[in-house]
Amino acid sequence: MFAVLKTGGKQYRVQSGDMLRVEKLAADAGEKVQFNEILMLGGDAPVVGAPFVAGAAVQAEVIDQVKADKVISFIKRRRKHGSQRTRGHRQKLTLLRVTEILASGAEKTGVRAATGAVSGAAVTAAAAPKAAKKAAAPAKDTDDLKQLSGVGPALEKKLLEAGVTSFAQIAAWTEADVAAMDEKLSFKGRIEREGWIEQAKELTKG
Structure with a gap:
C-alpha cells in the first residue's frame, strides 16, 4: 500500500x-x-x-x-555574459x-x-506590519506637523524621521538648519516659500 x-x-x-x-x-x-x-x-x-x-x-x-x-543560481543576461552564484x-x-x-x-x-x-523570518514578517504601524504613529508629545502649509502625511513622516517633532523646533531653526533640512527633505526652498518658521512661531503661541 x-x-x-x-x-x-x-x-x-x-x-x-x-x-x-x-x-x-x-x-x-x-x-x-x-x-x-x-x-x-x-x-x-x-x-x-x-x-x-x-x-x-x-x-x-x-x-x-x-x-x-546550497544551490547554484545561473542568471542569463541579454547581450552580456551570464553569471552564477551559490x-x-x-x-x-x-x-x-x-x-x-x-x-x-x-x-x-x-x-x-x-x-x-x-521560522524566525516568518515571525519577523508577521510582526513587521505591527511594528511599522507603531513607528508610523506619532508620539503623544508630537505636534501635528500637517498644520504647516504644504505638509501632508508623507512629508510629515519625513520630518518625524529627521527628528522634527514639534513646532518649537521649527520656530528655532537657523539659516544653517533650514539649509540642512532642505537637503534632507529634497524640497529646496519650500521651508522659506511656505513660511514654516513664521507659522511654527504662531502655532507655538497658540
Missing part, C-alpha cells in the same frame, strides 16, 4: 519504510508524528480523497532536523522514516499531528 500525503504545501507519495525530507516540522529527533492530510491511498482498492481520505493517516518517526544544500539560504527540513500507513482509525491513535515549525 502507498499513500499520497500533503505537508508544507507539497505532496509526497510514500510507502512504509521510506525515508522522506519535508518542510521543517515542530518535532525533535526520535518523536513520532502523524500526517492526517492524505490525498490518496493506493493498493488493491485505491481510494481518492475529496480532498482528503477520511480516517486515513501516515505515521513517521523523526530522524533529524537538517538543511538543504545562494546563501539553506532551507530547513525534517528527515523522516515512514513507519505505518493507516487506512482508517487515525483519530484514535493518539499520535501527535505533524505541524510546521514557524
Whole structure:
C-alpha cells in the first residue's frame, strides 16, 4: 500500500519504510508524528480523497532536523555574459522514516499531528506590519506637523524621521538648519516659500 500525503504545501507519495525530507516540522529527533492530510491511498482498492481520505493517516518517526544544500543560481543576461552564484539560504527540513500507513482509525491513535515549525523570518514578517504601524504613529508629545502649509502625511513622516517633532523646533531653526533640512527633505526652498518658521512661531503661541 502507498499513500499520497500533503505537508508544507507539497505532496509526497510514500510507502512504509521510506525515508522522506519535508518542510521543517515542530518535532525533535526520535518523536513520532502523524500526517492526517492524505490525498490518496493506493493498493488493491485505491481510494481518492475529496480532498482528503477520511480516517486515513501516515505515521513517521523523526530522524533529524537538517538543511538543504546550497544551490547554484545561473542568471542569463541579454547581450552580456551570464553569471552564477551559490545562494546563501539553506532551507530547513525534517528527515523522516515512514513507519505505518493507516487506512482508517487515525483519530484514535493518539499520535501527535505533524505541524510546521514557524521560522524566525516568518515571525519577523508577521510582526513587521505591527511594528511599522507603531513607528508610523506619532508620539503623544508630537505636534501635528500637517498644520504647516504644504505638509501632508508623507512629508510629515519625513520630518518625524529627521527628528522634527514639534513646532518649537521649527520656530528655532537657523539659516544653517533650514539649509540642512532642505537637503534632507529634497524640497529646496519650500521651508522659506511656505513660511514654516513664521507659522511654527504662531502655532507655538497658540
